[in-house]
Amino acid sequence: MRVIEAFREAYGAAPQGVWHAPGRVNLIGEHTDYNDGFVLPFAVPWGVTAAVSPRADRSVRLLSLQAPGEPLLIEDLDRAQGWARYAVGVLWALREAGHDVGGADIVLDGDVPQGAGLSSSAALEVSVAVALDELYGLGLPRMDLALLAQRAENDFVGMPCGIMDQAASALSEEGKALFLDCRSLASRGIPLDLAAHGMQILIIDTGVHHELADGQYALRRADCERAAKHLGVASLRDVTDLAAALSRLSGDERKRTQHVVTENHRVEAVIGLLRAGAIGEIGALLNASHLSLRDQYEVSSPELDLAVEAAFRGGARGARMTGGGFGGSAIALVADEKAGSVRESVAAAYAERGWKAPRFLPATPAAGARRIA
Known part of the structure; x- marks a missing residue:
């Protein structure tokens, strides 16, 4: 797996784990999510893969295979720029919510078609969120992780998106669309056996x-x-x-x-x-x-x-x-x-x-x- 090899090359050791979060396409229910309405997305086969290990300090080292170059060392999360804000924003959101999350070494590899509206940003956020949840033993429900990823995009990146993209990435099931009530956050899988x-x-x-x-x-x-x-x-x-x-x-x-x-x-x-x-x-x-x-x-x-x-x-x-x-x-x-x-x-x-x-x-x-x- 190339993300593991890239992690070894960048940081000198294997990652403690590798997580994948998908992008999504929305079958129907557009611009209803931030109006407390109903949406029906489903996850697509493409997404973002994150190889991650925890760090003893609170810094983040970050490398994306889609942005070649040396790993970024981010000691002050607020100083992150560009695409890196989507990843470090998740750490910021977890810490803001009171979770004891330290630093992380991260390598990202994405294959969501760029610019196609398939929510590569949510896939990036959720892949980092599920990795940190497991590595730091937080045990958070998937919807809570989706909400934290949404907060990262809303309040750290500055994009006022609704909950649909992150929820679809975190909660979808193979062969099903995800019916989500964006007010109650109740959800269920709807068979979509095309x-x-x-x-x-x-x-x-x-x-x-x-x-x-x-x-x-x-x-x-x-x-x-x-x-x-x-x-x-x-x-x-x-x-x-x-x-x-x-x-x-x-x-x-x-x-x-x-x-x-x-x-x-x-x-x-x-x-x-x-x-x-x-x-x-x-x-x-x-x-x-x-x-x-x-x-x-x-x-x-x-x-x-x-x-x-x-x-x-x-x-x-x-x-x-x-x-x-x-x-x-x-x-x-x-x-x-x-x-x-x-x-x-x-x-x-x-x-x-x-x-x-x-x-x-x-x-x-x-x-x-x-x-x-």
């Missing part, structure tokens, strides 16, 4: 990331918070009469509310169909989700819209953007015999526009974070 139904979920990585994404994400969250305040509810998840709520709102707040409330209903509808074994019937709900994200939440992009439209023309049962938006990936629900025509349709549509060819990745529901060596 192969048994002759279906597959195809990730269409547009290869595009528009730089306005992070600022626009924060603006969308603020829109939702203002709308909830105007409606007198704790969050948009509490809206029970959508028509009455929309009559009291205007502009962006009205559109954001419409998306969040209807998206929560779509999550519940998808779960009902999956539990009934009607995987092929969820396509219409994926399509509706994309239109809502495009028109009401306004987080799509020309590349995502074209991927969705071309996938549907090529024979997909349904398709939608997935992730935060403004680029990244779409997903398409495809019968096995239509996979080739869907790929060809999307590739041809991109070529016609003169755009770089997208990348196609088959999404198989994978296991969550675990020790692998």
